Amino acid sequence: AQTVTQSQPEMSVQEAETVTLSCTYDTSESDYYLFWYKQPPSRQMILVIRQEAYKQQNATENRFSVNFQKAAKSFSLKISDSQLGDAAMYFCASSGRGTSYGKLTFGQGTILTVHP
């Protein structure tokens, strides 16, 4: 079984500043994947970044990076040089490689507001 918790219902950031979104998870799988998805007002889910749990190196995608703390079961997303287009709801999600293979479990989301 998997659970994903996002403790920040809302966050805000000034344009060009850096913001970090928090996520904690729990899983019974020995190997798993973690994801951050972005949902803009159009409501289409867009993949932001993915982390394979067996890799110690934190994933990065341009201005987006993660801080993966496996022992603490923490997976935070850092957005650098925030842009107005980053405003959206962000979801943390996990899926396992065993019995929960391919089944994404989502957190409740964090609404990010970017101020000009």
Place this chain on the structure above:
Amino acid sequence: SQTIHQWPATLVQPVGSPLSLECTVEGTSNPNLYWYRQAAGRGLQLLFYSVGIGQISSEVPQNLSASRPQDRQFILSSKKLLLSDSGFYLCAWSVRVAGGDTQYFGPGTRLTVL
């Protein structure tokens, strides 16, 4: 490149009416397909997933059913809609690879049951 389509984009249906939502994927073969539902302002809940034609797994007992008549077509249905079926329905696809799979989502269907 791969694309995923969903239709209709918006649907308003009376309680007790049938439902059919369609999802198709282009540019890939034998994808895994998924149906999710998102209640207002909340996370997504997995409803059904399919690893091949005619193979459907249900995650949540409910008023809905799914079918996969073709490799890249996934249909969500109901015989009689309930008020609680209202929500935003998202279809997703993935391809199983050695390193695991990543799901990519369609544009979604907003369903309102009155």
